[in-house]
Amino acid sequence: MRVLITGGYGFIGSFVAERFYQEGCEVSILDDLSTGNPDHIDFKHHKYILSIEDPNCEELFRNGRFEVVVHLAAQVSVAASVEDPGLDTRTNVLGLTQMLNLSRKYGVRKFIMASSAAVYGMNERFPLTEQEACEPVSPYGISKWVGERYCRKWQELYGLETLCLRFSNVYGPRQQSSGEGGVVSVFLENAMSGKPLPVYGDGTQFRDFIYVRDVADAIFRAASSTLTGIYNLSTGQASSVNDLISCLERLHGPLTVQRKEKRQGDIEKSLLDNRAIRRDLDWAPRYELAEGLALTYEWTAQRQAAADREEAAEEKKKRPPSRFRQWLHKCLPYAENLGLFAITVYLSGAFADSSYEFLDFKLFYILILGMVHGNRQAITAVILSSALFTWEQLNNGRELISLMYDTEYFFQIAIYLFIGLVVGYTVERKLALISSLKSQLLDGAEKYEFLHGVYQETRRVKEELQQQILNNGDSFGKIYAVTKNLESLEPEKILASTVSVVESILKSDSVTIYTVNKYGSYLRLAARSNGEPFDAPKSLKVEEYPFIQEMLTNKQLYVNKRLQPGTPLLAAPVQSGGQVLAVIALHRMPFENFTLYYQNLFKVTVELVSSALSRALSYVEATASQRYLEDTLILKPEVFKEILDSKRLARDRHGVEYALLTPVDSRPGHDFAELSRVISRSLRETDYIGLSPDGKLLLLLSNSTREEADFVARRLSQSGVEMAFVNEELPYVG
Numbered sequence: 001m002r003v004l005i006t007g008g009y010g011f012i013g014s015f016v017a018e019r020f021y022q023e024g025c026e027v028s029i030l031d032d033l034s035t036g037n038p039d040h041i042d043f044k045h046h047k048y049i050l051s052i053e054d055p056n057c058e059e060l061f062r063n064g065r066f067e068v069v070v071h072l073a074a075q076v077s078v079a080a081s082v083e084d085p086g087l088d089t090r091t092n093v094l095g096l097t098q099m100l101n102l103s104r105k106y107g108v109r110k111f112i113m114a115s116s117a118a119v120y121g122m123n124e125r126f127p128l129t130e131q132e133a134c135e136p137v138s139p140y141g142i143s144k145w146v147g148e149r150y151c152r153k154w155q156e157l158y159g160l161e162t163l164c165l166r167f168s169n170v171y172g173p174r175q176q177s178s179g180e181g182g183v184v185s186v187f188l189e190n191a192m193s194g195k196p197l198p199v200y201g202d203g204t205q206f207r208d209f210i211y212v213r214d215v216a217d218a219i220f221r222a223a224s225s226t227l228t229g230i231y232n233l234s235t236g237q238a239s240s241v242n243d244l245i246s247c248l249e250r251l252h253g254p255l256t257v258q259r260k261e262k263r264q265g266d267i268e269k270s271l272l273d274n275r276a277i278r279r280d281l282d283w284a285p286r287y288e289l290a291e292g293l294a295l296t297y298e299w300t301a302q303r304q305a306a307a308d309r310e311e312a313a314e315e316k317k318k319r320p321p322s323r324f325r326q327w328l329h330k331c332l333p334y335a336e337n338l339g340l341f342a343i344t345v346y347l348s349g350a351f352a353d354s355s356y357e358f359l360d361f362k363l364f365y366i367l368i369l370g371m372v373h374g375n376r377q378a379i380t381a382v383i384l385s386s387a388l389f390t391w392e393q394l395n396n397g398r399e400l401i402s403l404m405y406d407t408e409y410f411f412q413i414a415i416y417l418f419i420g421l422v423v424g425y426t427v428e429r430k431l432a433l434i435s436s437l438k439s440q441l442l443d444g445a446e447k448y449e450f451l452h453g454v455y456q457e458t459r460r461v462k463e464e465l466q467q468q469i470l471n472n473g474d475s476f477g478k479i480y481a482v483t484k485n486l487e488s489l490e491p492e493k494i495l496a497s498t499v500s501v502v503e504s505i506l507k508s509d510s511v512t513i514y515t516v517n518k519y520g521s522y523l524r525l526a527a528r529s530n531g532e533p534f535d536a537p538k539s540l541k542v543e544e545y546p547f548i549q550e551m552l553t554n555k556q557l558y559v560n561k562r563l564q565p566g567t568p569l570l571a572a573p574v575q576s577g578g579q580v581l582a583v584i585a586l587h588r589m590p591f592e593n594f595t596l597y598y599q600n601l602f603k604v605t606v607e608l609v610s611s612a613l614s615r616a617l618s619y620v621e622a623t624a625s626q627r628y629l630e631d632t633l634i635l636k637p638e639v640f641k642e643i644l645d646s647k648r649l650a651r652d653r654h655g656v657e658y659a660l661l662t663p664v665d666s667r668p669g670h671d672f673a674e675l676s677r678v679i680s681r682s683l684r685e686t687d688y689i690g691l692s693p694d695g696k697l698l699l700l701l702s703n704s705t706r707e708e709a710d711f712v713a714r715r716l717s718q719s720g721v722e723m724a725f726v727n728e729e730l731p732y733v734g
């Protein structure tokens, strides 16, 4: 099952998603993360971070082909709904109507909406059944109540199965302490952090607490059921706030309670009757309050412990390093610098009078410092090296004054300075470049992850489309294969089989085929579906039906967009050589089939059928001399037998009646030519006169009941030809 869960990263949504996933369903989640958290879900699913009001949701429905939508996304805070009713209405009403609309547009089978006990408002006829009056007191309650009306309307208008579940107070792991039903999570959080539990009033007020897994279970069952309408989803058990505190004390130990004044507008009591959903869904809550609370307590304790650990680590990270560490951090490069300088002094002294005298260790010292620490230490190294060089010069007996005029001395100092600056500057630039590359790399990794996600999603959609095309019952190849069944040259057989072909391709049980007379003034019913009865006149006078006139003139598909009664919903002409020979029509179809796709499918089918029909008709024309007795309208026995066989087939398959008559005075050798001329004056184009193998004249009235045949017989009797009905068990027909 493909299911879309709106608000799937929220408290209830995450459990619902998990339940569907565990049952092997393909789960998609639509959530704007306003209160949800994607970390709640750790299994494979399709993730759409979008608001339910966003027009881009259409893309999601177009590609997702969801069977079920579980609509949980909502503005869930009663207080926020009072403060900002606009936001509440946008999310809970406009968001909902967009989800409903897209669901019916893209063929969703079932839409389940999370409603709330808030719709009952202050109604205190406990336990409240679904039939009780709804008197919501908050904008939140009103928007949920309005949402229920919308769901009902969409079911009435479009046949979308909708189910609204009025949740009582849901509790369990992952619940935030704000929003509806938050009393359990507020109490647990306060208990864990040693704060008093706030109780408004004397604590005797009661609620109907239901564990979140019971809610998820009911939603999952409902998705596969045919249940529609409005149901309470609750335990049907009242638990007071004092009961809740006692339960918590059994888990946690003694708790302190802070009594507060009753809050204005609070719905103090709530208890929903759950007998209807128990009966109709075969569902019952499995978690007692004590058990559900113990599980929630355990989860909250674990989360608290994890949060404490994280906070401690964060704290440690945030804590400024001690003064000593700060001082050490600052001084370390200088210490390193001094250490290396000491080594340089030593090496310069040690190699002063040796064959390595030419080596200038001060240059190495500047180079190393510049390369490791950048500019600042390089300049320090330059200063120290210059001092050491000056000291060496003085030590070698040079006067300070003479050094001031020595260009070589200054040249050496300039070299130190140059090396220090160049190396220090270059390294600093390199370090800056490395850090910018590092951040680019991080960005790139994020981009890669995002694009990889998009790529995977695109591949999935592509594969699905491929599968769809391969398996599609409507693919051109399949339609062609079905219409190949029309490889017959007998128009009668083709008419009968065409009904089956059109029924099977368009999945319809209300197909008719009308043949057009040669003047284009009348249409006669030649074949029809035999399923549920539907209204299809036996003959249609073209001038009385503008849609037929239009179709015969334009030779185009007709779509009954205004749903005019007594007119087919779709009709298309069957043409040959620019002339309309017949009309194929569909009289009933589900509303969702009013699509361009379905119209095209109908058109293609009719076009394929047209070629078979026209071939058969040209054959009839070309072989007229082989079909009729010379100079008569009487069909030869073998031709007549074939037509009769196909009429029998049409009657058995599609319930199209026919009648078989014979002139009372019909002996072989009689002047059949004259007789047939008299008879043919009273006949329609779709009736036949033929011979039986033993030479008797037979009259076949297509698409006629016994009464209609009686009427024809009476007319012929007035023309002097007495007719009798033929026993169907004639030996030659078998």
Ligand code: NAD
Pocket: 006, 007, 008, 009, 010, 011, 012, 013, 030, 031, 032, 033, 034, 035, 036, 037, 050, 051, 052, 053, 071, 072, 073, 074, 075, 076, 091, 095, 114, 115, 116, 117, 166, 167, 168, 169, 170, 171, 176, 179, 180, 181, 182
């Ligand atoms: P929640 O806040 O945990 O979940 C709501 C989810 O919807 C969140 O993930 C949020 O990010 C998402 N969301 C909100 N606005 C959205 C928008 N415009 N577009 C897309 N996503 C959006 O709340 P919850 O308690 O899990 O409630 C779930 C549903 O159940 C809600 O419809 C709520 O009204 C209903 N409900 C809850 C309780 C209860 O006791 N928790 C009782 C009655 C009814």
